[in-house]
Amino acid sequence: MDMNHIVDRLRGMNVEFLGMKEISGAHAGNIFRIDALSEDERVQYIYKEFADERNQEVEIHRNITDTVDSFSKVVRVWGDPPQAMLMWDLGSPIKEGFDVLSLEEKKRTMGHIVTRLTSLHCVEPVQTKLPDHQLSSEWKNWCLDQLGKLCSRKSWASPRWERTIQEAYERLDIPHYQSKCPSVITHGDPHLENVFYKDNEVWFIDWEWAAIGSPLRDVTILMQNIYDEDLIAYVPEYYLQCMREGGITWVNDDFRSDLSYLYIDHLTMMLAWEVEKFFQGHLSEKKIREIIEWKIGEIERVRKELEMKGLNGRI
Incomplete structure (x- = not known):
């Protein structure tokens, strides 16, 4: 250098x-x-x-x-x-130390981030020259490739993980899903390693994936970073509350549909990235196995809920 x-x-x-x-x-x-x-x-x-x-x-x-x-x-x-x-220099990302916080402290932290995302999503997306975000097969293909490599290298890796992802994308036709909520400016990658708290404010770094798209794009990227059922349920509800307070409401089915589809896609995307971090030596075998099992479990849960409620790309 x-x-x-x-x-x-x-x-x-x-x-x-x-x-x-x-x-x-x-x-x-x-x-x-x-x-x-x-x-x-x-x-x-x-x-x-x-x-x-x-x-x-x-x-x-x-x-x-x-x-x-x-x-x-x-x-x-x-x-x-x-x-x-x-x-x-903003110091350490919120990711560091987040896991040791109490549930109430985690909720307060998530509340600060969600409030800040709400402010971003309320910015008028006029003549921004940003690309439009659309779901595709990109993250599914990358994740299947990563999991295939993992299965070829580690005896504990399960082919079930690949089947779960393939099944979700095929049965829900995720690559052809069209977002239903009004489009906004989205950061595109607000996971907890890209979020900082400094001078009593939340700040975001790494804007390379910024695009015009559903606001649930950012919300679900934030959600996939959470490994707690209560928090996962809390984040979208608090986001809805913040938007209502700002005078913005959506059709409930549209909100829930975008939430579910984008959550599955971003669980898949970040699962692939976590496997890459494992390959690079940044995660232990114990940690990557815990991460994969949780994210695969969430993909299965959301797919089943979508199928039961009929919230899919055809409504």
């Missing part, structure tokens, strides 16, 4: 570079914590240099600058090579 261009970029902002440390993890690019001096004050930034195939965030920031600035702590984005962004 060449530090010279980082030093030069900071110097162009009248900021003195003091040092940096790489942040390890399963990231789409190289991420560093930067120590610097700005107007004689010691400051910390996060510098993210994008991988060539994962640089969509540069264009996203260009297209919805005002929106992103209201919900993140981005200082600067460089579109010239090497493409990168500079953010204020």
Whole structure:
């Protein structure tokens, strides 16, 4: 990693570079914590240099600058090579330490995040130049590929997991589902590793998947990060309450249908990502098995509920 261009970029902002440390993890690019001096004050930034195939965030920031600035702590984005962004250091993501919180503390935390998502979804999506989000077979195919690799490497991996996903997508025709709720600006990836709490406010990072789509897109990505039945039930109900307080209501069947379909798709997407983290050595065998069993169980539960209630893409 060449530090010279980082030093030069900071110097162009009248900021003195003091040092940096790489942040390890399963990231789409190289991420560093930067120590610097700005107007004689010691400051910390996060510098993210994008991988060539994962640089969509540069264009996203260009297209919805005002929106992103209201919900993140981005200082600067460089579109010239090497493409990168500079953010204020927000500390640790909410994911860290979340599991040890009490149920009430978890509900309060989720309430803060949901309230913030509500504010984002109430932003008028006019001339944003964002792509439209549509369900497809992409996450199913990736997940089946990941689980197939896992089954070939680990004796404890079960072919039942693949059958469950295949069955859900086929029986519900998920790839052809059309969202029913009015479209809004969605962050696209607000799982708990991309959510921070700083200065009494919730902030979101990693906007590369931002798009116009159902608001349940963000809600269900948040939900798939939860491993507690009470919390999973709490999040969409609290979101509905927040939207009602903002004067926005939806047809109940439309809300429930989007909720179920998008939840299954995002459980599948993040299951594949968790397996990838296991392959990269970031998760233990015990942890990945717990994650897979929970998410597979949720996919089965939601599919059965959809079939029983008749809430499917044909209503």
